Amino acid sequence: MKLDDLDALIADGYPRPRLVRPEWHDLSGAWELAYDDADVGLAQGWWRSGVADFNTKIEVPYPPESNRSGVADRSPHPVLWYRRRADVPLPASGERVLLHFGAVDYAATVWVNGALVGRHEGGHTPFGFDVTSEIEQSGARTGEMSIVVRAEDRAGDAHQPRGKQDWRDDPHRIWYHRTSGIWQPVWCEVVPAEHLVAASFATSLEDGLVSVDAEVAGAAEGARLSVRLWLGEELLGAAEQSIGGRHVRVPVPVPALENVWDRERLLWSSSSPTLLTVELGLSYADGRPGDTAWSTVGLRTVAARDGRFLVNGSPQYLRLVLSQGYWPDSHLAAPGVALRAEVELALSLGFNGVRVHQKLEDPRFLYWADRLGLMVWEEMPSAAAFSARATRRIVGEWTEAVLRDRDHPSIVTWVPFNESWGLPDLPGHDQHRHLASALYHLTLALDPTRPVISNDGWEHVESDIVGVHDYAPTGAELSARYGSRAALEETLHGSWPSARRVLLEGFGEQGQPVVLSEFGGVALAADPDPDWHGYSVARTSDELADRLEDLFGAVQDGGELAGFCYTQLVDTEQESNGLCWPDRTPKLPAERIRAIVSPEGSTDH
Numbered sequence: 135m136k137l138d139d140l141d142a143l144i145a146d147g148y149p150r151p152r153l154v155r156p157e158w159h160d161l162s163g164a165w166e167l168a169y170d171d172a173d174v175g176l177a178q179g180w181w182r183s184g185v186a187d188f189n190t191k192i193e194v195p196y197p198p199e200s201n202r203s204g205v206a207d208r209s210p211h212p213v214l215w216y217r218r219r220a221d222v223p224l225p226a227s228g229e230r231v232l233l234h235f236g237a238v239d240y241a242a243t244v245w246v247n248g249a250l251v252g253r254h255e256g257g258h259t260p261f262g263f264d265v266t267s268e269i270e271q272s273g274a275r276t277g278e279m280s281i282v283v284r285a286e287d288r289a290g291d292a293h294q295p296r297g298k299q300d301w302r303d304d305p306h307r308i309w310y311h312r313t314s315g316i317w318q319p320v321w322c323e324v325v326p327a328e329h330l331v332a333a334s335f336a337t338s339l340e341d342g343l344v345s346v347d348a349e350v351a352g353a354a355e356g357a358r359l360s361v362r363l364w365l366g367e368e369l370l371g372a373a374e375q376s377i378g379g380r381h382v383r384v385p386v387p388v389p390a391l392e393n394v395w396d397r398e399r400l401l402w403s404s405s406s407p408t409l410l411t412v413e414l415g416l417s418y419a420d421g422r423p424g425d426t427a428w429s430t431v432g433l434r435t436v437a438a439r440d441g442r443f444l445v446n447g448s449p450q451y452l453r454l455v456l457s458q459g460y461w462p463d464s465h466l467a468a469p470g471v472a473l474r475a476e477v478e479l480a481l482s483l484g485f486n487g488v489r490v491h492q493k494l495e496d497p498r499f500l501y502w503a504d505r506l507g508l509m510v511w512e513e514m515p516s517a518a519a520f521s522a523r524a525t526r527r528i529v530g531e532w533t534e535a536v537l538r539d540r541d542h543p544s545i546v547t548w549v550p551f552n553e554s555w556g557l558p559d560l561p562g563h564d565q566h567r568h569l570a571s572a573l574y575h576l577t578l579a580l581d582p583t584r585p586v587i588s589n590d591g592w593e594h595v596e597s598d599i600v601g602v603h604d605y606a607p608t609g610a611e612l613s614a615r616y617g618s619r620a621a622l623e624e625t626l627h628g629s630w631p632s633a634r635r636v637l638l639e640g641f642g643e644q645g646q647p648v649v650l651s652e653f654g655g656v657a658l659a660a661d662p663d664p665d666w667h668g669y670s671v672a673r674t675s676d677e678l679a680d681r682l683e684d685l686f687g688a689v690q691d692g693g694e695l696a697g698f699c700y701t702q703l704v705d706t707e708q709e710s711n712g713l714c715w716p717d718r719t720p721k722l723p724a725e726r727i728r729a730i731v732s733p734e735g736s737t738d739h
Contacts, residue, residue: 236318297515402432432543609688647696648730
């Protein structure tokens with residue numbers, strides 16, 4: 135399978151780019167929905183056929199609050215029940231049927247053919263279950279499944295990671311309409327009894343090596359895992375390893391990496407997003423058929439030191455834009471082919487990266503970022519309160535997110551916390567500081583290959599990049615704060631750009647680069663709506679262009695910053711400070727914005 139084949143699959147909706155099997159069964163589409171506001175469904179056994187009245191039709195995976203779901207009910211419903219009947223190919227002897235959910239907000243319980251198959255907590259990460267026994271025991275000859283999902287999403291639970299979903303009935307300030315229940319694809323696949331569950335990749339450019347760590351279910355004695363790496367039609371490396379348990383590691387030498395003068399053509403960067411295709415195969419000495427799956431890997435290094443952000447050892451100036459990943463008619467769930475279009479939109483406006491804000495983005499977005507060369511800062515959606523319960527939930531979901539996404543070369547920075555959200559007394563409360571520090575170290579333990587920001591915006595405890603949020607309305611003010619080393623030192627240690635200090639006492643300064651990770655936020659409105667939220671306003675297109683030139687010019691003229699992140703890409707509900715209208719149409723000609731964001735098409739400082 136080549137990259138063009140993967141492109142076609144992902145464009146057609148295939149939901150899991152990191153481990154691809156081309157044969158899959160889409161279970162999105164028409165489902166039945168029942169509200170359980172009194173929370174009596176468990177006691178009454180709503181998962182059993184004929185007990186509950188599923189009297190509402192909903193289009194999955196769009197949340198019921200959205201227009202695209204066909205429901206458009208934005209009132210709070212803490213418990214939602216979904217039901218769908220579907221036929222899948224009846225598994226042959228030894229085959230397994232795996233049922234997958236991309237994301238269900240927030241806690242999900244799943245039954246198949248009346249039997250409980252499992253639970254999951256965490257509104258932004260995937261999960262799945264082996265439902266073979268439930269299909270076989272039902273006695274159906276067609277692989278019939280009756281799937282029932284109970285989704286619990288309590289708007290008033292401040293200890294639940296929510297991101298920018300509002301807890302009020304109507305959105306206010308910077309908070310948006312909610313996304314409850316199923317909001318990413320539901321699908322299933324039929325696999326051999328011995329099959330790949332997951333695979334991750336570790337690359338060492340110095341050693342000329344790509345190592346594959348795979349998890350295998352049901353592997354019998356004599357099973358082997360083979361790995362082949364392709365660059366187009368060129369076979370770069372191959373290796374095979376016997377499987378002694380559920381986990382196996384296969385080191386794959388890549389001789390082409392040995393020639394340092396020829397290595398460049400193999401490396402991933404935003405200007406040259408080279409991806410290798412990975413073919414993974416289970417095989418047996420007796421010739422039994424095995425499982426085969428495909429993935430991609432990008433060979434690159436990222437680092438933050440000596441005041442600069444480095445990609446493959448070279449300074450890379452970060453030109454990021456804040457992305458909320460929100461659509462008016464479908465909320466956090468992307469409609470149709472919108473994910474690739476969103477990547478292309480950011481690139482077309484001159485940015486080389488996005489900071490995905492308070493959302494764990496759909497894996498297909500990350501695939502297109504890998505494929506097209508858009509760097510990504512990934513950020514954990516915050517809870518609104520600090521507690522042991524919130525801590526457990528954040529740690530669990532963030533761990534799942536990092537493990538899911540760490541093989542995307544486009545992700546260049548991890549951000550566990552933003553602006554002390556959920557850590558309201560970070561400077562003075564030891565527990566709050568411990569959590570910010572713990573998430574920094576946990577992230578590096580899970581993935582030591584990328585910089586981590588403990589708390590983007592201010593009140594940094596430990597960070598590899600110092601992200602600063604500053605909505606100064608003029609370029610002169612930004613120049614005064616960041617235009618020289620002395621000015622930057624004063625900003626970090628003396629006069630803060632907001633009411634909160636940038637670095638907390640004890641922060642270890644070791645040459646971390648400084649990125650202006652939120653600035654701008656200029657709206658375009660001849661007569662601003664009183665309910666609009668923003669940081670400043672331009673009343674004409676010409677005034678908007680002048681304001682952008684002033685702000686971007688000030689940020690880019692100084693040599694002390696390693697990059698910036700402009701707020702924001704798209705107007706989102708009442709937060710009307712995007713470079714584009716809600717339908718993704720740029721407010722100025724795209725070439726005009728591109729010339730301001732990236733003068734002369736430069737991506738380096």
